[in-house]
Amino acid sequence: MSDTVAPRPSNWNLPNALTLLRIVLVPFFIWAFVADGGDYGPLRWIAVVLFVVAIYTDKLDGDIARARGLITSFGKIADPIADKLLIGSALILLSAVGELWWWVTIVMLVREIGITLLRFVVIRYGVMAASKGGKLKTVLQTVAIFVYLLPVTPALPWLSLVALIVMLVALAVTVVTGVDYIVKAWQLRSAGRNPGRV
Template identity: 55%
Template sequence: MTGVPASAAGGTGKPAPGGKLGAAAVNQASLWNIANILTMIRLVLVPGFVALLLADGGYDPVWRAWAWAAFAVAMITDVFDGHLARTYNLVTDFGKIADPIADKAIMGAALVCLSSLGDLPWWVTGVILGRELGITLLRFWVIRYGVIPASRGGKMKTLAQGTAVGMYVLALTGPLATFRFWVMAVAVALTVITGLDYVKQAVVLRRQGMAAAERAARDEREAAAER
């Protein structure tokens, strides 16, 4: 009941011709919220960032500065889109899928480009990307038993990676170039430590979930036997 007389809707009591279009508009509006728009911006920034970083052979300080600006914007939007989605209940299926893809795309693109330019050892890129791929597979492995919440270590890892990669994107020399090496060392250490911690939590969660499922099945069998 809407409280609107049938005559006001044409007197037939049937849905207005634009009913389906109205529903589609609502669904579209729910997709085009500020959190999702920020995620889309981050996705669009990936090819632009790569083009800027590799422009003029990849060693022009000016182009590298522009690439850093694009990378910084991507990292900032990563902070705000998730916060806005949770705070204002803007979580959508698109955001759940696109947000982690955008995160990995910008970081992966930066690491691969820096290694291809010879600025960053390939093993560093391999460790970071391997960890991210492994964690993604672990999520699918335990998803039926629950979700592992983000830890403080994971947030520190993300901050360290973003800072270190951003410093490598810039054409730094002298003491700053030495400093970024140590920042990257911290980022790699946190990547490995938090990755191992995630594996431990995933194993525990899966064992607990399997044990709970076995108890539930046993209780169900016992209840059926008593009938």
């Protein structure tokens, strides 16, 4: 039986590079959206492409990290930050140009920031892993934002309705999973402060 401890993967790896790429893409995405000026022209399509590429890197870096055993502490911190920068900036931009109600953006941002801070508060007691509901929330948010971003959406009432419905479903899942995370954080904290309790 060997006592050899497997070396920790270096932070300099492909998944983390993809995460950094996603962060770097955010200002370019913002620039393309703002520079379009509401004309729904080529720059808006560039914003859509940048959003899709950034979202794909999120899936790709996770798949590679798990398959190759390259999960790092840096990745655990940087990955959700990159996601929230991208999703958050998209929501704010859509609300700023009047394509999405501000209250929807505010509720989603408060939930995202609040749960992120909550994770740091209870990290001494344990890690709150992403739940299936949390992953579903991210998928729904991504799909809704993608449809909203499409330059053709405002001209097609049925597509605008699809975007609205998916966004409202994403909002509901966002709130429900937010409450669920708060409950889990409370249970984690209680168990950590009272380890003898069953």
